[in-house]
Amino acid sequence: MKIKIQITVESDKGQPKVVQEVAHLDRFILRPETLGLTLAEARSILAGIEQRVVEQQAAEFMAQQRTCSRCGRERSYKGRHHIVFRTPFGKLRLESPRLYHCQCESDGRTSFSPLASYCRSAVPRSWYIWRPSLLLLFLTGSQSSS
Numbered sequence: 001m002k003i004k005i006q007i008t009v010e011s012d013k014g015q016p017k018v019v020q021e022v023a024h025l026d027r028f029i030l031r032p033e034t035l036g037l038t039l040a041e042a043r044s045i046l047a048g049i050e051q052r053v054v055e056q057q058a059a060e061f062m063a064q065q066r067t068c069s070r071c072g073r074e075r076s077y078k079g080r081h082h083i084v085f086r087t088p089f090g091k092l093r094l095e096s097p098r099l100y101h102c103q104c105e106s107d108g109r110t111s112f113s114p115l116a117s118y119c120r121s122a123v124p125r126s127w128y129i130w131r132p133s134l135l136l137l138f139l140t141g142s143q144s145s146s
Helices: 039-065 114-122 132-140
Strands: 002-009 018-026 077-087 090-100
Touching: 002 039, 018 039, 039 077, 039 090, 039 114, 077 114, 090 114
Parallel strands: none
Antiparallel strands: 002 018, 077 090
């Protein structure tokens, strides 16, 4: 038996659906150790899903950042680099383009990396601290009196 695990991303902007394969599994003879998923397979599938989802979110975010919010002109690219985005499930490596500021925003020819700036501000500090009380706080959104 061959099993394919795919995700389908539908953009709000009317772009075509993106179908990406996350993982494929081959199961031949049913045995206790081949029933269901191994922990390694489950982690790999989750990592693959998260990588694809975040890549799609980043691409949509960068498409929005490409135009100047003041005048609507398209910003030009300076280059690209990779950033590491840490999540509770691991590290993701993302391509992060650098854009030049629009002339209406700045006198000089300065550049910025919208995705890198966003990722630095978007990660809750509690993701890096793995203690049960903080995990409970993060999941429930309430404070305990411990």
